[in-house]
Each structure stands twice: as structure tokens, then as C-alpha cells.
Amino acid sequence: MSDRTTETQITFSHPFQxxxxxxxxxxxxxxxxxxxxxxxxxxxIAYRRSSTMLHIPAIGVLGNTEQYISVDPKELEAVRLKDVETH
Structure with a gap:
């Protein structure tokens, strides 16, 4: 069995850090x-997370550069929850 990569999407309604x-x-x-x-x-067969990357810019936003930023999945989830609570 080999390693695997998955892609998901996350939506923010407010600016986030x-x-x-x-x-x-x-x-x-x-x-x-x-x-x-x-x-x-x-x-x-079991897997463990080896990296989580955020693709910048947002989907549908044109930009001169694209970046992949390594992020902590726990921090990302905390920021997402804060965004949801802000509604």
C-alpha cells in the first residue's frame, strides 16, 4: 500500500490569520x-497525517503567484470554528 493525498476545501466568511x-x-x-x-x-492498513497544506490564493481569485503553506490542522480547525461562530 502506498501513501495517499487528499484534497478538500474550507470556506471562510471573514478574514483569517x-x-x-x-x-x-x-x-x-x-x-x-x-x-x-x-x-x-x-x-x-492505517494512515497517519504527514502534512497539511493550504493553497493560496482562494479558489476563483486570480493572483500572480500560488503558494502552498504548511499549516497545523488543529490551528486551522480552531480558526474555522471561530469564523463560523462570528456569523
Missing amino acids: LSPLVKPLAPGTYRIITDEEVIPGIPF
Whole structure:
């Protein structure tokens, strides 16, 4: 079995800040790319997260550059929940 990569999307209604970023990002829908690796030495197939990346800019936003920023999934979820609570 090999490692795997999944892509999801997360939508923010308000500007948000993550610790790796110098300035807040605009509201919008962003791609999240998660890499996982197989956990060796167990009798069934299981994965552990090896990286989580945020794709910048937001989907549908034109920009001169595209970046993938490594983010902490727990921090990302906390920021998402704060955004939802702000409604």
C-alpha cells in the first residue's frame, strides 16, 4: 500500500490569520491538501497525517503567484470554528 493525498476545501466568511502567515487572508474558499503515510508494522492498513497544506490564493481569485503553506490542522480547525461562530 502506498501513501495517499487528499484534497478538500474550507470556506471562510471573514478574514483569517494563521501563525505561518504574516498578514490575514481574505475570505473565500481555499484548497487543503493533506498527505498521509501508511503506518508500518500493523496487521491492517492505517494512515497517519504527514502534512497539511493550504493553497493560496482562494479558489476563483486570480493572483500572480500560488503558494502552498504548511499549516497545523488543529490551528486551522480552531480558526474555522471561530469564523463560523462570528456569523
